[in-house]
Amino acid sequence: MSWDKFWTSGNVKHYPGKMEVEKYVYTPGIHGLEMAKALKDGRILGMRCGGTIYVPPRTFCPDGEKGELVDVTDEEWIVATYTVVTRDMYGNPVKPQVVALVRPIDAEGGLFHYVNADPDEVWIGMRVRPVFKPEKERKGLITDIEYFEPA
Amino acid sequence: MVRVAIVGIGWYGFKPSVPELSFREMMFEASSRAYMDAGVDPRSDVDAFVSCQEDYWEGIAITDEFAPEPIGGVLRPTFTVAGDGLQGIAQAYMLIKTGYFDVVAVESHAKPSDVESLQEIYELAMDPHYIRPLGVANPFFMAGLDATAYLERTGATREHLAMVAAKNRNNGLLNPRASYASRVTVDEILDAEPAVYPLTRYEIASFADAAVVVVLASEEKARELTDTPVWLEGIGWATEAGTGSPEWHLWGMMPSMRVAADMAYSMAGISDPMGQTDFAEVEDRFSYAELVALEELRIAPESAAHKLLEQGVFDYQGRYPVNPSGGSLSMGVAFEATGLARLLEAVLQLRGEAGAHQLEGVERAVVASWRGPPTRTSMVAVLSV
Structure with missing residues (x-):
């Protein structure tokens, strides 16, 4: 109960296809909407869950409880971990990107973002701070933060 | 309580590309082989069917409805698990434990060679608000973020990560399913430019087209069907603060694997995994993942996996071989069939049917898989003969 298989190289047919996934809107949700407004405003929000502040705010805490929105007022953040991307998944070289999970000193979680520093000068525990785009260029997105720079 | 055994297993592919067959035909081929191996007729002997797959991998919406026919599941209890094949094995285990099902088949497959925009599919798995933009x-x-944090936490170095890749890529040279095996050395790996620091391309598994089908049965039925049942002594799974909240991940760790392992070990009565089992097939789609997994599986003490690796403990000839098959680094990542690839290799070893890479005298194994970034789901099984 199995097909005999013959050498088919050069005789392979594919049906070309395209998944239509471009037209999708993502509801930001309660905390997400507040975060979007805050980013436009040059601010970053977190949420208080018991005695801990988590970034970003997601309405629900990691333990499933309700989170309470708070302003993140830390002037300095730390690099919790980082990587340097020099190739895409297909192996093509790309302009090196220093990507980090940056965390407010007094919070858990953090944000994925770029660190504007030489790859050799980034380390875990490094102090950084957010640099926002000029106000008129902000759109309520995570990219309203241009990057994090060494503090 | 009824014991559960693996009584048949079949596979197809494990190649960078399987141009001759569609994914559903690969399912058919793997299931035909598994049912032959188990000596069962799927139309009369298999009580339920589980298929493990994700729509985006197939390019088909609601792809679970594509599952029944190729595996003999039409007009029979068939369902899909949107997760790794080992999660499907857990479902089969529970069905059999109820006493209402004697024989259950679990299927998973992958045809990454059909996915011309694989990177874009991965990107679609990322949080649309805080990551994709x-x-x-x-x-x-x-994975780079996780690996950097792992090195910082444990004191391991890039050399250790390269040693994992060299070990697994060389182990695969004796495995006919290991298309990506190669005689690469630690130095060659270290000399390659990291693609995603600290990982070079040798330390990131490629993708493989593959299908695997596993037939499980209750003890009574297993004794009828085979002289070589492989007992599923324990199985566990867990998901961390996951794909939707990756910022909350504990970097350089895999707490979901610890939970899954403890669940499986407690079912199997294992308190000392390295002492009570003979080898392991574990997650290694990135070099660092094998070391993290070994610690979370309690096979290595915390922050010590790299030291045992250095001593050769995990080598093919070592005291506790890890990924003697070559792992995903040699066999490729087969999407949701990756966990079943690890299971397949462990089953063949325990049956003494692994061929050129057969280990001697192995009776008990740990099998572990993780769905890979950005997901945070792990599953662990304990097998024995």
């Missing part, structure tokens, strides 16, 4: 050039940056 950044436009990071490689979604495996998540």
